[in-house]
Amino acid sequence: MSTTSELRGLVKYPAGNEFRRVLRQRVAEYFENRGISTHGGPRMWIKTATIIVWFLASYLLLLLWATTPLQAVLLSVSLGLSIAGIGFNLQHDGSHGSYSSKRWLNKIMATFLDLTGGSSYLWKWQHNVIHHTYTNVEGIDEDLKVGALGRLAPDQKRLAVHRFQHIYIWFLYAFLPLKWWFLDDYVSLGQGRLGDHKVPRPRGVELFLFFFGKFQFYAWALVLPLFLHSWTVVVPVLVLTSFVTGVTLAVVFQLAHCLEEADFPARPANGELELPFDESQLATTVDFARNNPLATWFLGGLNFQVEHHLFPKICHIHYSAIAPIVEKTCAEFGIPYRNNVTFFDALRSHARWLYRMGRAEPA
Ligand SMILES: [Zn+2]
Known part of the structure; x- marks a missing residue:
């Protein structure tokens, strides 16, 4: 198990090179030439307001207005998608410090994860x-570990049940939020670790935020609805909402890293990976549906995950503009730029990867 001090240096990347220098210079020039900030600005404020109104409208209509099963189902789906939208657009950017130039505003945005049941500290x-830091590096990247029933990377032990994982894994994804909300975060806090890595336990304000987040989430998601409705309605609505959030979040993150086009670097015995950091991100990360404006809006630029991994401090609203710079520079340096044209191309690639990982070792 790695300790906290080791966490930032588990394996090293070879030093950056000409590609990194040129790419970073060109992207910097893009912002300088236009005199624009790398952060969000008014476009993000409008987007933030839209998503918060979407979330509140879904919740309040569900709580105070819905009377038929169809209304409850449609509003649960809407609420689940709006929670995923908060994660993709507000919390993710806030956590990376790319939402705003103001630290406190990024912190507020990151805290939306606590307001919706998770933990911004553990995230x-x-x-x-x-x-x-260790995208797709086998044995280190915790995003590749979804429990014994899922085999997502070649170094993971194959079990007989994995033969069917391309069929059942979607149900595992659906249960992820319920696991985070009610179990995993407490286990991580209690053990002071995330998977195989020791992490410092939150203290002071962070610890308060952890528990305040959980309690206020249980209050709005469970306790308040139980005052107004029977548990036979509240529980299925919460479960359906969490399923929608879970499948949406998991699929979007998997389509960027866990599919046929992505590499899975083995953990090097000598402690140094083969490729420099930027090339490694380009080998382990895949864009999808770049020309789909609805996907680009809703996914918070996570369909431009290549750009996100190269420039996580740049707000996602700029990714579609800098993608051609990245692609052109990759072409000049002979570095593959990985992309699935549509969402369904990427989804099929993820399913095929699950199928291959569930059978004999892939060629
Ligand atoms: Zn990120």
């Missing part, structure tokens, strides 16, 4: 530190 370690 920062799992996502910003472990996943972004």
